Structure formats: C-alpha cells, structure tokens
Amino acid sequence: xxxxALILCLLAxxxxxxxxxxxxxxxxxxxxxxxxxxxxxxxVCQNEPIDSSNAGVARDLRLIIRERLVAGDxxxxxxxxxxxxxxxxxxxxxxxxxxxxxxxxxxxxILALGFxxxxxxxxxxxxxxxxxxxxxxxxxxxxxxxxxxx
Amino acid sequence: MNRIFPLTLLGLxxxxxxxxxxxxxxxxxxxxxxxxxxxxxxxPEFALEPIDGVDTPGLTTADLKGQGLTLVNVxxxxxxxxxxxxxxxxxxxxxxxxxxxxxNYKDQPAAAADWLEELGNPYELIGSxxxxxxxxxxxVTGVPETFIVSNDGIVLHRFPGPVVGDGQxxxxxxxxxxxxxx
Numbered sequence: 001x002x003x004x005a006l007i008l009c010l011l012a013x014x015x016x017x018x019x020x021x022x023x024x025x026x027x028x029x030x031x032x033x034x035x036x037x038x039x040x041x042x043x044v045c046q047n048e049p050i051d052s053s054n055a056g057v058a059r060d061l062r063l064i065i066r067e068r069l070v071a072g073d074x075x076x077x078x079x080x081x082x083x084x085x086x087x088x089x090x091x092x093x094x095x096x097x098x099x100x101x102x103x104x105x106x107x108x109x110i111l112a113l114g115f116x117x118x119x120x121x122x123x124x125x126x127x128x129x130x131x132x133x134x135x136x137x138x139x140x141x142x143x144x145x146x147x148x149x150x
Numbered sequence: 151m152n153r154i155f156p157l158t159l160l161g162l163x164x165x166x167x168x169x170x171x172x173x174x175x176x177x178x179x180x181x182x183x184x185x186x187x188x189x190x191x192x193x194p195e196f197a198l199e200p201i202d203g204v205d206t207p208g209l210t211t212a213d214l215k216g217q218g219l220t221l222v223n224v225x226x227x228x229x230x231x232x233x234x235x236x237x238x239x240x241x242x243x244x245x246x247x248x249x250x251x252x253x254n255y256k257d258q259p260a261a262a263a264d265w266l267e268e269l270g271n272p273y274e275l276i277g278s279x280x281x282x283x284x285x286x287x288x289x290v291t292g293v294p295e296t297f298i299v300s301n302d303g304i305v306l307h308r309f310p311g312p313v314v315g316d317g318q319x320x321x322x323x324x325x326x327x328x329x330x331x332x
Binding site: 043044056057060061064083084085086087088089117 | 158186187188194256281282283285286287288289290291292
C-alpha cells in the first residue's frame, strides 16, 4: 500500500497552469507568450502572474496574449492592450512615469537618508571620543612622557 | 549621538502619523481593489447577442451612446453576490428611473434564463458574454461589477462587487456624482 502511494506520488506530474490546449505550435511565439505571461499580474489572485494562475480570467488573458502574438503584435503592443483594459496594475514591472516616480525613487531616497543618519551619527561620536584635555591633565601627560624617555 | 537619536525618533513618528493619517482619512481605501483603467474613457467596442431563450435584446457599444445615464451590470447566475444585489439594483432602477442594461458573464443561457425568470428582469438590454471576451474589454475582474456610463458613452465609474450594504451607499454616492455631472 505504501509502495503504491509512493508510485502514485511520483506519477503525479507537477501541475502547470498553462493547459496543453493553450500552447502555440510555434515555439518562438510560445516562448514570447510565456515571457509576457510571467510579467502580467492576475487580476483575481493578485500576487500571482497569469502564467501560473488557474483563475478563469487568467486563462482568458493567456489565450488573448497568444492570439495577439499570432496576429503579429510586438510584446509592447500586447502589454499596451492589457494596460488599456486593466491599467498599470497588471504589470509586475511598473512603467517610469510621473505617477510612479515616488515608487521608483523612494527606496533610493530612504537609502540616502540612512547614509546621512549614519554619517551624522559617526561624526558626532568621533567628536565625543576625542575630548580635549584639561590643563592639569595635559601637564600630567607631559610629565609622564618626559619620564618615559631615558 | 544623544542629539541625533531623539531627532530621528521624532522624524519616524512624524512619518508614521502622516502615513497613518492619510489612510485613515480615506475610509474607502482598499489596497486590493484594482483602479479601473476605463474610467473617463469611452465604453469599449463590443457586440453581444441576446441570451438564448430570453426576450431581451442583446447589447452593443452603440446602445450606450445618447441613451441617457446607464448602469451596466455584469452578472452571472452562478454568482451568489449577484443574487444578493439583484433586488437592490432592481429597486434602485425603479425608484430613480434608471436605465439598466446587463452583460451576462460566462453563463449558460438556460441557467441565466431561469435566474431572470425567478428573480425578475430589470434590464432593458442583456448581452450574453459566454466566452468572457466582452468582460475583458471592460476590464472585468469578477462578477458582479457595475459600471455607470454617461449619455455620451463615457465610463464614469466602475463598481466591483455587489451593490449591497455599505457597497450600496458607496455606489449611490458615485451615482449621485454621475447624475450631477450630466
């Protein structure tokens, strides 16, 4: 019984969302379709690309992407088609435009602020670590130094 | 160091309060809702046949131009929330003298016909979108969804989810704004 279960487990092929009837005959176009699908967010299950989503809408979109490629669209034209209907939201890789400047630049701004904070902290620390000596301390230091040299 | 640390802490608190305050003042903010690309765009090009066995005529792009403010309800008989919002939409249509049309999304004609028979048919036109293609043209992510379309055939609002409870209040607000803009 255990052995049977094991055999069944091995037989179970990994499940792919892309169904056999969707796959294009032309391997080059199919490869492009897969590339595009990996970049498109599923609108139902939002952290999944449509390439690996089993949602109905995701399947419809995969089929449409393939249709458009067969019709001669470039990859960019396919993305434009999808963005016209579902907005920038469907792109995992958001475009560079005024509404996304904060998104793209924000991390660098925060990084720069972090460097600034570290820099300022280090500078103020260094100031504390080398306090100037009082006249009495200086006199003692001088006396000690003289003593050391024979 | 002792001077910088409280200052940094204060800065972080200020940033936190600003961000939290921003989202608190937007009670309808829902991070998982998809902003519609269609709003303030003309309705997409589509042409749908009527549902087999239902007398209501089909729906095309031309039906949404010059016919006054129109609600386009995307529904399916297999969708539970659609059943919940149906009487509310029907009543809204009667009370406010609204023109309501529908896209029957990925539905079996017989099932849709039974559903309309059981719950009533408030729709002036119904297009049967068996393949879901028109749904994609409209940027539909699921059912139900309701669009408010202006007299000029411009999409004024997209409302995903059922028009019930708080959703009804938000939908009515959008509808009032749409009426005011006409």
